[in-house]
Amino acid sequence: MKNFKAVIFDMDGTLLDTLDDLYLSLNHALEECGYAKRSKAEIQSFIGDGVDVLIARAMPDELKADIQTDSEKANNFADKCRRVGEVFRAYYIEHGEDHTLPYDGILKLLEVLKENGIKTAVVSNKVQEAVDRLNDRLFGGLIGVAVGDRAGVRLKPEPDMLFAALSRLGVSEDEAVFVGDGDTDIIAASRAGLPCISVCYGYRTEAFLRNSGGKTFAHSAQELADLLGVEI
Numbered sequence: 371m372k373n374f375k376a377v378i379f380d381m382d383g384t385l386l387d388t389l390d391d392l393y394l395s396l397n398h399a400l401e402e403c404g405y406a407k408r409s410k411a412e413i414q415s416f417i418g419d420g421v422d423v424l425i426a427r428a429m430p431d432e433l434k435a436d437i438q439t440d441s442e443k444a445n446n447f448a449d450k451c452r453r454v455g456e457v458f459r460a461y462y463i464e465h466g467e468d469h470t471l472p473y474d475g476i477l478k479l480l481e482v483l484k485e486n487g488i489k490t491a492v493v494s495n496k497v498q499e500a501v502d503r504l505n506d507r508l509f510g511g512l513i514g515v516a517v518g519d520r521a522g523v524r525l526k527p528e529p530d531m532l533f534a535a536l537s538r539l540g541v542s543e544d545e546a547v548f549v550g551d552g553d554t555d556i557i558a559a560s561r562a563g564l565p566c567i568s569v570c571y572g573y574r575t576e577a578f579l580r581n582s583g584g585k586t587f588a589h590s591a592q593e594l595a596d597l598l599g600v601e602i
Contacts, residue, residue, distance in 0.1 A: 371565070371586070373599050376541045377483060378532060378564070379513075380550035381494035381501060382417060383572030385476055386508065389414055390469035391462070396428055399458035403450070405430055414573050418552040420495040420525045425455050459497075466500060472508055473571060475591025478602045480512040486600055491515035491535040495525045495554075515539055527557035532564060549594065553582035567597055 382388045389410065397407040408416075408428050416427040426434075429451060437444040483490055490513045494501045501518030515538045517523070517531045524530040536546060548559040551572030556579065559566035568584035570576040576587050588594035595602045 371547070371567075371597050371599070374488065374545060374547045376489040376491065376536075376539045376546040377598060378491045378493055378535050378539075378546055378548045380526075380548075380552070380555050381492050381496060381504065383551035383574070384549055384555075384569055385472060385492060386470055386504065387473055387572075388466075388470045389417070389573065391466050392417060392424075394468075395458055395462040395465060396424065398461050399425075399454045400428060402457045403454050405454070417573055418495070418554045419527075420519060421455065421458070421497070422451070425451050425458060429454070462500075467504065467507065470504065470508075473591060475595075475602060477509070477512070479591050479595050479598075479600070480509060482595065482600045482602050483598070484512055488598075488600075489514060489539045489541065491517065491539055493517045493526070493531045493535050493548075495519055495531075527554045527561065529558055529562035532558055532562040536562075547598070549588075551579075553579070556583050567594065569594060 379385050393410045393413045396413055400407055413428065416424050433447050433450060437447045480490060492505055492513050496518050498518035498520040501516045505513055505516040515535055517535050519525060523534060532548060536543065543563040546564055547567060548555065548564045549567045549569060551569045552574050556566050556568060567586045567588055568579040570587055570589045586597065588597055592602060
C-alpha cells in the first residue's frame, strides 16, 4: 500500500481486546434483569454496531417476535432493552477495564507511527467517555484524536465519525487509511472514501471480512505494520 499521512483505527477488536469485559458486563446486566446469559461466542458476534444494538441482539429471541409489525411489542421490547442498557452501562463503567488490553504488538506499532510522523486517531461506536478513558489509560499520548459516540455524530457504518477524525487530524481522504475488524468498518471506510485494512486477529474471521467486501487483510500487528510501511 502507499504511504499515508494518517492512520485511523477502530478500537474494539482492532487496537484492544475488550471481549472479556463486554462479555462479563453484558451477562451481568442480562442476569440482573432476569434474562438468560449469552455465550462468549454469541456476544463476540454481536459486537460492532454500538451498545444499543449489542443489547438488542443479546436479548432473548422470544422477545423479538413481531416487533417489526406490532408497535406495542416493539415499545415493550425497547423498554426492556433500556433497562438492560442502564444496568450494563453502570457495571461497565466500573468494570470495563478489568481485562481489556492492547493486542500484541499494537503499542509498538503506535510508537513507531508516531516516531515516523504519521498521525493517528481512534474511532469507535463506544460512548465518547469510554473511548477517551481507554485512550488515555492504555495509549497515553500515542493516539492524538479519539472519536466516540456523542450527540450529532452518527455511528459507523455511517461515515460521520471518520470525517470528524479526518477534520481533527487535518488530512484529506486520500492521505489516510482506516483499520478495523468488522463489516461495519468496511462499509464506513467505503462511504468515507477511505481505503480499509481489515484485521483478522480481532472478532471476525478473514472469510467473514472477505464476504463483507474486505480486500486487504492483516493477521497480526506485524502484518499491519508491513502494510503501513513501517518496521516494528
